[in-house]
Amino acid sequence: MAYDRRVMLDRLGQATYEVVDQRQGSDTIQTVTSTDYGSGASWAMGQPVTLTTSSWRCGQYQGQSTTTNAYARYGGAVTGQIRQTEPPRICRRP
Numbered sequence: 186m187a188y189d190r191r192v193m194l195d196r197l198g199q200a201t202y203e204v205v206d207q208r209q210g211s212d213t214i215q216t217v218t219s220t221d222y223g224s225g226a227s228w229a230m231g232q233p234v235t236l237t238t239s240s241w242r243c244g245q246y247q248g249q250s251t252t253t254n255a256y257a258r259y260g261g262a263v264t265g266q267i268r269q270t271e272p273p274r275i276c277r278r279p
Contacts, residue, residue: 215241
């Protein structure tokens with residue numbers, strides 16, 4: 186396996202969960218992304234509100250990053266703010 190991608194879609198066809206496995210040399214890297222599109226009053230008209238990504242390298246947890254988008258409505262969803270948290274830079278090799 187050099188690259189494999191699995192995606193779960195919601196009833197609107199939007200990607201809500203994605204798993205990517207890839208090889209870099211002898212290392213296996215897995216990235217899992219969960220996407221929240223909001224609901225009710227926080228629904229952003231199909232735009233992602235929160236994306237959370239976790240990663241593993243050779244089975245060891247490497248950290249998580251979260252991107253939070255805030256939108257304003259002006260006849261449609263318009264990006265008002267983007268905030269991202271970075272995971273700690275951890276790279277361990279056995």
